[in-house]
Amino acid sequence: MADNVKKGHLVETALRELPANIAIPPSVTVTARSFDAVEAVVKKPRSPTKALRDLMAGKPLEV
Numbered sequence: 001m002a003d004n005v006k007k008g009h010l011v012e013t014a015l016r017e018l019p020a021n022i023a024i025p026p027s028v029t030v031t032a033r034s035f036d037a038v039e040a041v042v043k044k045p046r047s048p049t050k051a052l053r054d055l056m057a058g059k060p061l062e063v
Contacts, residue, residue: 005039013042 015024030038
């Protein structure tokens, strides 16, 4: 795990990204490997796809 990322902050950041209608169990168990994978995504998020940019801009879906 990186030096500057605290677990609590990482979890809070991830929870803010979830849709409001998602139920979160009272406890979540993660392995060191899965935590490291989440940490990597938080530190270097992927670029949004064109579809996501269009959705966020309110453009109609192309079907």
